[in-house]
Amino acid sequence: MDEFALIRQYFQSLQRDSSMCGVSVGIGDDCAVLNVPPDQQLVVSIDTLVEGTHFLPDTPAEQLAWRLLGASVSDLAAMGATPAWLTLALTLPHADESWVSSFSAALSDATQEYKIQLVGGDTTRGPLTLTAQVHGFVQTGCALLRSGAKSGDLVCVTGTLGDSRAGLESLLSNGSTEKNPHNSPSAENMEYLRQRFYRPLPRISTGKLIAPFASSCIDISDGLLGDLAHILEHSRVGAQINPAALPLSDALQAFTDAGTAQKWALTGGEDFELCFTVPAEQWGNLQTQLQYHKVPVTAIGAICDKPGLQLFQAGEWCSVEANGYKHF
Amino acid sequence: MDEFALIRQYFQSLQRDSSMCGVSVGIGDDCAVLNVPPDQQLVVSIDTLVEGTHFLPDTPAEQLAWRLLGASVSDLAAMGATPAWLTLALTLPHADESWVSSFSAALSDATQEYKIQLVGGDTTRGPLTLTAQVHGFVQTGCALLRSGAKSGDLVCVTGTLGDSRAGLESLLSNGSTEKNPHNSPSAENMEYLRQRFYRPLPRISTGKLIAPFASSCIDISDGLLGDLAHILEHSRVGAQINPAALPLSDALQAFTDAGTAQKWALTGGEDFELCFTVPAEQWGNLQTQLQYHKVPVTAIGAICDKPGLQLFQAGEWCSVEANGYKHF
Numbered sequence: 001m002d003e004f005a006l007i008r009q010y011f012q013s014l015q016r017d018s019s020m021c022g023v024s025v026g027i028g029d030d031c032a033v034l035n036v037p038p039d040q041q042l043v044v045s046i047d048t049l050v051e052g053t054h055f056l057p058d059t060p061a062e063q064l065a066w067r068l069l070g071a072s073v074s075d076l077a078a079m080g081a082t083p084a085w086l087t088l089a090l091t092l093p094h095a096d097e098s099w100v101s102s103f104s105a106a107l108s109d110a111t112q113e114y115k116i117q118l119v120g121g122d123t124t125r126g127p128l129t130l131t132a133q134v135h136g137f138v139q140t141g142c143a144l145l146r147s148g149a150k151s152g153d154l155v156c157v158t159g160t161l162g163d164s165r166a167g168l169e170s171l172l173s174n175g176s177t178e179k180n181p182h183n184s185p186s187a188e189n190m191e192y193l194r195q196r197f198y199r200p201l202p203r204i205s206t207g208k209l210i211a212p213f214a215s216s217c218i219d220i221s222d223g224l225l226g227d228l229a230h231i232l233e234h235s236r237v238g239a240q241i242n243p244a245a246l247p248l249s250d251a252l253q254a255f256t257d258a259g260t261a262q263k264w265a266l267t268g269g270e271d272f273e274l275c276f277t278v279p280a281e282q283w284g285n286l287q288t289q290l291q292y293h294k295v296p297v298t299a300i301g302a303i304c305d306k307p308g309l310q311l312f313q314a315g316e317w318c319s320v321e322a323n324g325y326k327h328f
Numbered sequence: 329m330d331e332f333a334l335i336r337q338y339f340q341s342l343q344r345d346s347s348m349c350g351v352s353v354g355i356g357d358d359c360a361v362l363n364v365p366p367d368q369q370l371v372v373s374i375d376t377l378v379e380g381t382h383f384l385p386d387t388p389a390e391q392l393a394w395r396l397l398g399a400s401v402s403d404l405a406a407m408g409a410t411p412a413w414l415t416l417a418l419t420l421p422h423a424d425e426s427w428v429s430s431f432s433a434a435l436s437d438a439t440q441e442y443k444i445q446l447v448g449g450d451t452t453r454g455p456l457t458l459t460a461q462v463h464g465f466v467q468t469g470c471a472l473l474r475s476g477a478k479s480g481d482l483v484c485v486t487g488t489l490g491d492s493r494a495g496l497e498s499l500l501s502n503g504s505t506e507k508n509p510h511n512s513p514s515a516e517n518m519e520y521l522r523q524r525f526y527r528p529l530p531r532i533s534t535g536k537l538i539a540p541f542a543s544s545c546i547d548i549s550d551g552l553l554g555d556l557a558h559i560l561e562h563s564r565v566g567a568q569i570n571p572a573a574l575p576l577s578d579a580l581q582a583f584t585d586a587g588t589a590q591k592w593a594l595t596g597g598e599d600f601e602l603c604f605t606v607p608a609e610q611w612g613n614l615q616t617q618l619q620y621h622k623v624p625v626t627a628i629g630a631i632c633d634k635p636g637l638q639l640f641q642a643g644e645w646c647s648v649e650a651n652g653y654k655h656f
Contacts, residue, residue, distance in 0.1 A: 024369060025473060028562070030406040030547060031371040031464070033471045036364040041352060043359040044447070046415040046461060050454030078358040087374040089417070089459045119372070126378030127455040131417045133374060136359070143361045145353060218358060234356070 006097060007123045010104040011088070014111060014118045021084060021117045032119035034085060040137040045075035051128040056171065061099045062106030063198040064130060069110040071221065072132040074202035074272040078219035080144040080211030081136035083114050083204060088121035089131040114204065144207065144276070148215040149235035153277040153303040158203050159296055160249040161224055162261055165268030167197030170255065189251035200272035206295050210276055213286040217276040223267040225320065228275055229309060235277075241301035242312045266311075277303055334425060335451045338432040339416070342439060342446045349412060349445045360447035362413060368465040373403035379456040384499065389427045390434035391526040392458060397438040399549065400460040402530035402600040406547035408472040408539030409464035411442050411532060416449035417459040442532065472535065472604070476543040477563035481605040481631040486531050487624055488577040489552055490589055493596030495525030498583065517579035528600035534623050538604055541614040545604035551595040553648065556603055557637060563605075569629035570640045594639075605631055 008027075015026045025033035036042050049068050051057055069086070076083050088107075092099070111118055116134065138144075170190055185193075202219075210217065216235055218227045224246075232239055246265045253261055278286055283299070290297050304310075310317040336355075343354045353361035364370050377396050379385055397414070404411050416435075420427070439446055444462065466472075498518055513521075530547075538545065544563055546555045552574075560567055574593045581589055606614055611627070618625050632638075638645040 025471065029474050030403040030545075031373040031409065031471075033407070033466065034370040034372065035468075036370055038366065042362040042364055042370065044362065044413075044415060044461075044463075045359040046417050046448060046450050046459075048417045048419055048450050048452045048459070050419055050452050050457075053453050075358040079361070081359065085372075087372060087461060089374050089376045091376060091378055091457055120374060122374050122376050122459075124376045124378050125381045126457060129378075129419055129454060129457050131374075131376070131450075131459045133372075133415060133461045135372075138361065140363075143353065143359075146357050 007095060007100055010100050011118060011121060014104060014108045023085070023117060023119055026119045027121065032085070034119065037137060039140050041140050041143065043076060043079050043081045043136050043138055043143060044133060045072060046131060046133040047072045047075070048129060048131040061103035065103050065106035066110050066199040068130050068132050069107065069114060070200035070202050071270070071272060072134045073114045073116065073204060074200060074219040074221065076134055076136040077202045077204045077207035078144065078217050078274060079136070079138060080142065080207045080217070081138045082208065083116040083134060083136045085119045085135040086111060086116045087119060087133045090121065091124045091126040091129040093126070093128055114202065142211060144211050144214055144217040146216055146218055146231050146234035149231050149237050149277040149303045150215060150279065151237055151303055151305045153215050153279050154283055154299045155228065155239055155241060155275065155277055155301040155303060156297050156299050157220070157224065157247065157273055157275050158206055159271070159273040160247045160252065161220065161271050161273060162252050162264035162268045163193050163196035163249050164200065164270040165264040166252050166255045167193035167195070170194060171197070185251065185254045189254050192249070192251045193255060197270065200270065202272055203274045205293070206274060209289055209293060209295065210274070210278070210286065213282045214276040214278050217274055220271045220273045220275050221269060223269040224275060225266050225309060231275070231277065232307070232309065238304045238306045238308045238310070239301055240304055240310045240312065240317060244312070245298060245300045247296070247298040335423060335428055338428050339446065339449060342432060342436050351413070351445060351447055354447045355449065360413070362447065365465060367468055369468050369471065371404060371407050371409045371464045371466055371471060372461060373400060374459060374461040375400045375403070376457060376459045389431035393431050393434035394438050394527040396458050396460050397435065397442060398528035398530050399600060400462040401442045401444065401532065402528060402547040402549065404462055404464040405530045405532045405535035406472065406545050406602060407464070407466060408470065408535045408545070409466045410536065411444040411462060411464045413447045413463040414439060414444045415447060415461045418449065419452045419454040419457040421456060422453070442530065470539060472539050472542055472545040474544050474546055474559045474562035477559050477565050477605040477631045478543060478607065479565055479631050479633045481543050481607050482611055482627045483556065483567055483569060483603070483605055483629040483631060484625050484627050485548070485552065485575065485601055485603050486534055487599070487601040488575045488580065489548065489599050489601060490580050490592035490596045491521050491524035491577050492528065492598040493592040494580050494583045495521035495523070498522060499525070513579065513582045517582050520577070520579045521583060525598065528598065530600055531602045533621070534602060537617055537621060537623065538602070538606070538614065541610045542604040542606050545602055548599045548601045548603050549597060551597040552603060553594050553637060559603070559605065560635070560637065566632045566634045566636045566638070567629055568632055568638045568640065568645060572640070573626060573628045575624065575626040
């Protein structure tokens with residue numbers, strides 16, 4: 001069997017019962033042929049992970065599969081969309097059967113977890129680079145955009161922030177806790193933080209839950225300040241954020257000092273939680289829904305007319321730059 | 329302006345009047361939001377070009393834009409589809425404004441030429457790698473697949489074959505004609521062959537024209553023999569091809585000897601012409617259409633029940649391997 005056939009075989013095995021999810025033609029023709037349900041809009045996003053830029057060399061293939069798909073599906077979650085289809089462009093230094101086998105097995109688990117169907121791809125030779133395009137659906141006119149925030153809306157985030165950055169730091173320092181030498185994080189905490197880095201859990205169901213209430217939404221990939229700044233820019237508003245209100249995990253607080261934890265929560269990136277705004281009069285109804293579905297959401301500030309971002313620090317509001325994580 | 333903003337600015341300027349082509353939300357949100365017309369199916373394909381694998385280092389940015397888009401849109405042509413939307417994942421070694429400026433200007437021209445709209449993308453730092461996903465429409469149930477060829481169908485190709493390979497050879501040898509030293513190709517021929525390599529012209533209108541008549545279709549990206557083999561595999565048939573019937577351009581015949589020209593036409597790859605099959609009883613009607621629209625199509629053989637590929641050589645049919653161009 002040639003190496004092309006080998007890779008084809010691994011990925012074709014990921015195709016499940018196509019008729020279930022609107023796939024007329026999946027992997028194997030010049031294009032996939034797909035059916036978008038009537039009264040739904042198609043939402044798409046493309047994301048790339050590059051070795052050395054987005055992940056450390058020798059990162060296990062299964063972790064890359066989860067991270068790639070989690071980060072990509074998170075963009076669908078931020079639109080309030082339901083995942084549908086995935087295409088994959090893999091650039092590999094060589095056709096390594098054990099790598100492809102591990103990667104495709106993890107991708108199979110991840111696609112089942114997120115209910116997304118692989119429908120096509122391209123495999124090429126070159127420096128390790130992984131690109132995923134995800135496709136999903138929203139009810140026509142109901143996509144959650146960055147542009148709807150209004151003065152007075154609450155600014156909310158899901159889950160806890162800064163964990164992914166702590167997971168990365170723990171990997172880079174191989175477990176030592178330089179920042180907080182008096183504190184020795186448990187193996188359990190360390191594992192939790194690393195999993196938050198490797199296996200982000202996109203907030204798919206939460207995105208759909210908040211869509212009828214929220215006025216704007218983004219997923220936190222570059223860091224809270226940087227991503228919130230996109231909402232502010234698109235909505236032509238400002239925001240006041242109280243850092244003391246930021247949701248921090250016990251694991252993060254055990255891993256580092258309070259100042260560093262807060263900094264990572266504000267700028268760390270790759271948590272893949274949702275940051276959204278909600279009109280104050282909707283907050284009660286939304287909270288009822290969130291509590292019923294046991295979704296952790298924290299209000300961390302409010303939208304205001306004055307442009308820019310202000311943080312409440314040392315008893316006063318201070319303007320800050322949105323210095324999120326940047327690739328260039 | 330940071331470098332992110334610079335790149336965003338170049339690509340956002342490529343967005344034309346979005347309402348014209350079913351784009352509710354284009355570049356700039358977590359996802360694009362798109363409208364597939366009723367009674368149409370969505371067809372998608374993803375393709376990657378890697379420096380050193382698919383193109384020579386220092387290939388001008390504008391040529392990469394045309395080649396990437398031409399090759400990608402060719403997959404839509406092979407389905408008989410109408411191009412609609414493009415997403416782009418660019419991995420660049422550094423944020424080089426002059427490169428991005430040249431690339432985006434050429435991409436703008438190419439997207440206008442092929443009537444396809446850029447709706448999203450991702451720009452990352454790393455070894456130069458370009459991934460395009462193209463999206464198009466076909467009337468529901470009318471996609472041209474690889475799987476419909478039947479014994480007795482004619483095997484046809486559009487345009488001329490082998491030119492792209494000759495263009496690449498001419499670039500690699502910097503214009504010298506080692507294979508055919510007695511023949512000195514004109515500058516005009518050389519330019520024609522190189523353009524065939526750099527700027528493949530996807531057969532979009534021809535794909536739509538043949539769709540009602542053809543029983544199967546593929547675009548010639550890996551080489552005629554390799555691509556035809558995909559039709560044979562998917563359709564569970566064989567084929568007999570007469571190499572003497574292969575359409576060769578005057579420029580190719582001036583560039584190299586007859587044997588090499590034939591070999592490149594059979595296996596060269598990246599011509600991005602269409603190879604399709606048509607039932608014999610439809611051939612007359614199709615020819616009328618093709619002549620009316622001045623589309624060059626050549627019948628080069630026929631589908632047979634016996635599996636595999638046979639070439640008519642030295643007065644008899646010989647079985648051959650489909651050794652198309654392979655990346656691994």
